[in-house]
Each structure stands twice: as C-alpha cells, then as structure tokens.
Amino acid sequence: MSTAMVEAQGVRKSFGPVEILKGIDLRVEKGSVTCLIGPSGSGKTTFLRCINHLEKVDAGRLSVDGSLVGYAERNGKLYELKEDQTAQARLDAGMVFQRFNLFPHMTVMENILEAPVRVQKRPRAEVLKEAQVLLDRVGLGHRGDSYPQELSGGQQQRIAIARALAMKPKLMLFDEPTSALDPELVGEVLDVMKDLAEEGMTMVVVTHELAFARQVSDQVVFMDQGVVVESGPPEQVLGSPVHERTKSFLSKVL
Numbered sequence: 263m264s265t266a267m268v269e270a271q272g273v274r275k276s277f278g279p280v281e282i283l284k285g286i287d288l289r290v291e292k293g294s295v296t297c298l299i300g301p302s303g304s305g306k307t308t309f310l311r312c313i314n315h316l317e318k319v320d321a322g323r324l325s326v327d328g329s330l331v332g333y334a335e336r337n338g339k340l341y342e343l344k345e346d347q348t349a350q351a352r353l354d355a356g357m358v359f360q361r362f363n364l365f366p367h368m369t370v371m372e373n374i375l376e377a378p379v380r381v382q383k384r385p386r387a388e389v390l391k392e393a394q395v396l397l398d399r400v401g402l403g404h405r406g407d408s409y410p411q412e413l414s415g416g417q418q419q420r421i422a423i424a425r426a427l428a429m430k431p432k433l434m435l436f437d438e439p440t441s442a443l444d445p446e447l448v449g450e451v452l453d454v455m456k457d458l459a460e461e462g463m464t465m466v467v468v469t470h471e472l473a474f475a476r477q478v479s480d481q482v483v484f485m486d487q488g489v490v491v492e493s494g495p496p497e498q499v500l501g502s503p504v505h506e507r508t509k510s511f512l513s514k515v516l
C-alpha cells in the first residue's frame with residue numbers, strides 16, 4: 263500500500279496563455295512535513311490550491327491519499343468530479359491562508375462550527391465539544407465568543423488552524439501562514455504548527471521561515487518558475503544545495 267498522502271506527476275496549470283506549473287513532480291509521505299520554498303511567482307500557492315481542488319489541474323496526475331484530484335475512477339475510466347463531489351474532496355485538506363480569512367460577522371466558535379455542521383452535516387453538539395478541545399489546544403479556549411476583529415493577527419491565525427482541524431482533514435496545507443503577522447506574533451503560530459507536526463499531521467507548508475523549515479520539515483522542496491528544482495531533507499537542500507538556482511535563492515534570503 264502506498265504511504266503517499268500527496269503524489270504529483272507532471273502537474274501542469276495555466277492561467278490563460280501563461281503556464282504557471284510546468285510539470286510538478288512531488289511526493290509527500292503520510293505523517294510527514296514538507297516545506298515549499300522559492301521565489302515569488304514560482305507557483306507554490308497555485309500548487310497548494312491544486313491539491314485542495316481550488317484550482318483544476320490541466321495535465322498530469324495529482325492524487326491525495328490515493329484519490330485523483332478532480333477525477334473519480336469507475337470501471338477503469340476517469341470521470342471528472344461534479345461540483346458537490348469536488349466540495350466534498352476539498353475537505354480532505356484543511357487550508358490556512360496567508361491572510362486570516364475568518365468570517366468577520368461570526369464569533370470564533372461559529373467560525374469553527376460552520377463547515378463541520380453545514381457542509382459535513384455533523385451533529386452540532388458533537389462538533390461543539392470537539393471545537394472547544396481545538397480552541398484549548400491552540401491556547402484560545404476562552405475566546406469562543408469573541409469576534410475575529412477583537413483578536414490579534416496571531417490569534418486569528420491560530421483560530422484559522424483550529425477551524426481547519428475541525429473538519430478532521432487528512433492533511434493540512436499552509437500558505438505563508440505567518441507572513442502577514444507582526445514579527446512578535448510569528449512564534450505563537452509556528453509553535454501550534456510544530457505541535458501538529460509532532461502529533462503526526464501530514465503538512466505541506468509554503469513558507470519563508472527557513473529556521474522553521476530546517477527544524478520541522480522532513481522534506482524541503484525548492485520551486486522556481488513552475489518546476490521543482492531540488493528537494494530533499496532540510497540539511498541537504500538548505501545546507502548544501504546542488505543546483506545553482508537554489509544556491510542563488512538561498513544566498514538572497516538567508
């Protein structure tokens with residue numbers, strides 16, 4: 263049985279005439295942490311959005327936990343997923359975005375309950391109990407009745423993580439989760455992510471936090487201009503990269 267949570271082979275994606283992903287090959291093992299690094303515009307966010315069914319792959323194979331993203335297989339044939347099936351599949355991956363995208367008109371608790379109750383149709387009382395545990399876990403057990411704007415950016419991002427976890431995702435995708443935060447708030451979000459990693463959550467993290475990548479990831483992937491240039495353990499890719507493009511990028515950011 264495959265131990266891959268995410269498998270990408272030759273994944274391509276264009277927006278209009280511009281090809282953004284030019285054949286991504288990548289494998290993410292279950293229970294591992296992968297950090298995606300690379301210059302702005304290299305396609306990291308687009309790739310995350312493809313994993314989460316937020317974008318449709320144009321060509322290549324992309325699977326999450328053995329299921330092809332965007333397609334279902336029946337009698338040896340591939341069928342495109344219908345919209346409701348895509349929405350369902352989207353719940354496989356919890357996503358945390360750069361800017362805290364909590365619903366501003368809902369309390370913290372309502373934010374967390376929304377998808378499990380409305381989309382997953384799970385009993386409210388059951389989800390409520392789990393949500394309280396999740397809030398405690400991100401250190402905000404007392405803020406369930408607050409509105410997002412009453413919280414700091416770091417607190418909002420911790421709520422966004424709790425909200426994603428409430429859907430019981432198979433993997434978590436993080437798109438530069440700390441880059442919109444004041445520097446003193448970065449650590450509290452990274453600490454929650456470190457705990458998640460220690461608990462064995464499969465994570466794909468787009469980040470510029472190289473110290474975090476070095477400390478937490480099993481695999482660092484350097485992307486540039488829509489391809490994976492180099493990947494491997496953090497000490498290799500960040501410590502002694504092979505490719506000139508990786509070296510040049512790291513010399514600018516380290």
Ligand SMILES: Nc1ncnc2c1ncn2[C@@H]1O[C@H](COP(=O)(O)OP(=O)(O)OP(=O)(O)O)[C@@H](O)[C@H]1O
Binds near residue numbers: 277300301306307308
């Ligand atoms: N929906 C879209 N329509 C058109 N172009 C898009 C769309 N989404 C992304 N792009 C373009 O795709 C390119 C790659 O963007 P992407 O956000 O994936 O890169 P990135 O590596 O995550 O960069 P960053 O670190 O700046 O977020 C950019 O030039 C962006 O403008």
